Amino acid sequence: MDYDVLILGGGIIGCAVAYELSKYSLNIALIEKDYDIADDVALLNSAIVYDGVECEDTLVAKLELMGNKLIDDVVSKFNVRFKKCNSLIIAEDKKSEEKLINMYDKALNRGIDNIYLLDSKEVYKMEPNLTMSVKKAIYSKNTGIIAPYDLAIAYGEVAFDNGVNFKLEEEVLDIQKVSKGFRVITNKNKFSCNMVLNTTPGENYSIDGSSKVSKNRSYLKHFLLDKSFKGSFKNIVSTISETKETVYSVPTVQENSMISIKTDEDINYHESLRKISNFMGKLSDEEINTFYESPFYNDTLIIDDSLIDTGYIKVTGKHYGQVTMTPAIAKIVCETIINNLNCILKKDFVDKRREFYRFRYLSNKERNDIIKVNKNYGKIVCYCKKVTEGEIIDSIRRPLGARTLEGIKRRTEVTFGSCNGAQCLNKIATILARETNKSMTEIVKDSKNSRLIVGRIKEFDEI
Numbered sequence: 231m232d233y234d235v236l237i238l239g240g241g242i243i244g245c246a247v248a249y250e251l252s253k254y255s256l257n258i259a260l261i262e263k264d265y266d267i268a269d270d271v272a273l274l275n276s277a278i279v280y281d282g283v284e285c286e287d288t289l290v291a292k293l294e295l296m297g298n299k300l301i302d303d304v305v306s307k308f309n310v311r312f313k314k315c316n317s318l319i320i321a322e323d324k325k326s327e328e329k330l331i332n333m334y335d336k337a338l339n340r341g342i343d344n345i346y347l348l349d350s351k352e353v354y355k356m357e358p359n360l361t362m363s364v365k366k367a368i369y370s371k372n373t374g375i376i377a378p379y380d381l382a383i384a385y386g387e388v389a390f391d392n393g394v395n396f397k398l399e400e401e402v403l404d405i406q407k408v409s410k411g412f413r414v415i416t417n418k419n420k421f422s423c424n425m426v427l428n429t430t431p432g433e434n435y436s437i438d439g440s441s442k443v444s445k446n447r448s449y450l451k452h453f454l455l456d457k458s459f460k461g462s463f464k465n466i467v468s469t470i471s472e473t474k475e476t477v478y479s480v481p482t483v484q485e486n487s488m489i490s491i492k493t494d495e496d497i498n499y500h501e502s503l504r505k506i507s508n509f510m511g512k513l514s515d516e517e518i519n520t521f522y523e524s525p526f527y528n529d530t531l532i533i534d535d536s537l538i539d540t541g542y543i544k545v546t547g548k549h550y551g552q553v554t555m556t557p558a559i560a561k562i563v564c565e566t567i568i569n570n571l572n573c574i575l576k577k578d579f580v581d582k583r584r585e586f587y588r589f590r591y592l593s594n595k596e597r598n599d600i601i602k603v604n605k606n607y608g609k610i611v612c613y614c615k616k617v618t619e620g621e622i623i624d625s626i627r628r629p630l631g632a633r634t635l636e637g638i639k640r641r642t643e644v645t646f647g648s649c650n651g652a653q654c655l656n657k658i659a660t661i662l663a664r665e666t667n668k669s670m671t672e673i674v675k676d677s678k679n680s681r682l683i684v685g686r687i688k689e690f691d692e693i
């Protein structure tokens with residue numbers, strides 16, 4: 231057998247399970263088709279850590295609550311950007327008030343503590359910038375904000391340091407059951423293994439038969455607001471309404487805020503802004519740093535272990551609360567796998583992420599001490615976010631280091647500022663080319679067909 235366990239897909243769930251399994255005496259590999267892990271984790275710097283209150287599905291609510299309780303420990307261990315932040319779910323009319331009270335009762339029955347039903351006076355007192363009408367709100371003290379790709383990369387790095395073999399740029403084409411274990415066929419190799427965890431969305435592998443995930447998608451438009459914007463909210467605020475239209479305001483891990491609107495129809499920038507203005511007043515273009523569109527995922531999320539007797543587990547479905555659920559899903563899947571394999575806990579497991587510096591959060595004394603050791607930390611490359619050349623080089627040289635511009639962005643937060651990379655993108659690409667021994671024309675944004683520079687415009691034999 232090549233491996234005890236093969237994990238297919240290097241998204242947040244694949245990386246988290248790799249981390250949990252790397253605590254055991256197992257030979258593990260993870261296969262990811264892209265250049266980088268966590269490549270599909272939303273490139274928004276803040277995800278909500280939910281608590282299961284908002285969820286219709288009871289099983290998903292349980293996973294969110296369990297994930298919510300585990301996340302504190304994970305973020306402090308791995309130094310992941312996370313902020314405790316209370317939340318308000320607001321009903322603006324009589325009909326949505328009924329829905330909200332139902333939601334509150336359901337949450338109490340699910341055993342969710344630290345939640346309160348507030349009337350409009352209490353809500354306006356908490357959030358004076360709110361312009362929408364309010365009937366009632368659920369106030370929760372359980373929620374928070376996390377940098378989702380930071381969490382995914384941290385899981386991956388620690389798994390890598392504890393011996394998991396990461397196979398990037400390798401695409402799974404088929405998974406076959408053979409007499410002993412499985413054969414996983416990729417575009418580069420054929421592997422044999424005892425167990426498979428499949429987190430890829432592929433539906434045409436021989437092993438899966440005709441099972442299809444029930445998909446539930448709508449549209450999300452996000453407005454990342456400038457730091458100068460004065461009308462933000464203290465809490466995570468969202469609406470509940472009779473239609474499926476929902477507005478979210480989320481304070482980000484970088485101390486600005488993001489407003490998002492979820493709709494069934496694909497509306498444009500101006501229509502989205504118009505709808506948001508009912509919620510918090512008119513936003514001007516100057517107050518908007520970035521506009522970003524994405525699907526809203528609310529699939530049925532399934533941990534399918536119906537073939538566990540043969541050694542196959544599949545996590546299917548994309549869900550808006552997947553980051554929250556990840557620590558819980560990883561523990562459940564890991565337990566199922568180790569119960570099926572003969573393995574013990576490793577004595578030399580290191581539960582620690584290699585150190586890194588974030589210059590903008592350090593004191594001048596701390597900065598000077600680091601610059602004395604490595605002068606690259608004395609050169610600022612991204613002026614908006616105050617990211618140094620030392621941080622960029624470290625993001626490339628680390629275990630599972632960045633190989634793309636988005637990889638550097640996810641690891642250091644370069645280009646997340648108000649210039650969106652206009653000042654620094656070229657410098658970052660030059661550092662990446664130098665560090666990876668590539669030419670500038672080979673540098674990609676994130677995937678194979680996303681080259682930053684298409685080609686040279688002039689060739690000279692002599693200058």
Ligand SMILES: Cc1cc2nc3c(=O)[nH]c(=O)nc-3n(C[C@H](O)[C@H](O)[C@H](O)COP(=O)(O)OP(=O)(O)OC[C@H]3O[C@@H](n4cnc5c(N)ncnc54)[C@H](O)[C@@H]3O)c2cc1C
Pocket residue numbers: 238239240241242243244261262263264267268269270271272274276277278279280378400401402403429430431432450524525527548549550551552553554555
């Ligand atoms: C806009 C947006 C906002 C979100 N906000 C939140 C939030 O506030 N709170 C929250 O908890 N969650 C949130 N989420 C959810 C969360 O970010 C994602 O759902 C989650 O990252 C998905 O994780 P995953 O590992 O399951 O899947 P993916 O990240 O999709 O992982 C699957 C991996 O498999 C790889 N792959 C696919 N096919 C193959 C193949 N054939 N061979 C090899 N590899 C393959 C892919 O490249 C990918 O890396 C949000 C998502 C989006 C899009």
